[in-house]
Amino acid sequence: MAERVKHLWIPAVLLVVAACGQQQSAAQPAGAGHASAHASASALPPPVASPTLATLDPCALLSPQDRSAAGVSVLGKPKDIAGARACDWTVPGTFGVTVTVDGKNGLAGLEVAKKTATRTKVGAHPALQVADKKAADGTCAVLLGVGEAASVQIDVSNTGFSDTPLACRRANTVAGLVEPKLP
Structure with missing residues (x-):
């Protein structure tokens, strides 16, 4: 029984986390999503330089x-x-x-x-x-x-x-x- 509860628990947590992410996005003021897109893009590693x-x-x-x-x-x-x-x-x-x-x-x-x-x-x-x-x-x-x-x-x-x-x-x-x- 403990094994079954453990497997049910993981999808439930993922569902709650996914829902929270959607609510947070909806609550952002207009234009905030655009700014966060730039912030996350700048966090990406720089492209690999062309060979010399x-x-x-x-x-x-x-x-x-x-x-x-x-x-x-x-x-x-x-x-x-x-x-x-x-x-x-x-x-x-x-x-x-x-x-x-x-x-x-x-x-x-x-x-x-x-x-x-x-x-x-x-x-x-x-x-x-x-x-x-x-x-x-x-x-x-x-x-x-x-x-x-x-x-x-x-x-x-x-x-x-x-x-x-x-x-x-x-x-x-x-x-x-x-x-x-x-x-």
Whole structure:
């Protein structure tokens, strides 16, 4: 019997508490509900800040789903390229891709032969596609501008250093997967 009374008691308390909350709201003067809505909204934690280039992990820029979409079946290996953080994925017998996060050089500060660069845009970011079509060496890069003084560089090299158009398709695919994650 005590067990049954205990279960009946909980819903009764919840009903009384709910009713009290409704009565209190009804008794508030006009406009008071509006002020309390602002007070409770300001008590919420601040939104999480957008990532900055300094906080981006190059190896985390390609999720497992992204790697699958790009034809990358291996995990990336962190590396340093001229003081910039990078991640390298090498698919044995097929191709390699390196993503470099450069917080010191925007697109204008990168040394690129003008005859090999084509201005483009990837998502909301200005970009350069860099490939020497005459050399036909199976390499291509997509360089994404992140503000005036930073960039993210995607470099692809095909095994056997052939088929530059394929390298560019791969670089553009990876750039399209990385770009939405950039500040």
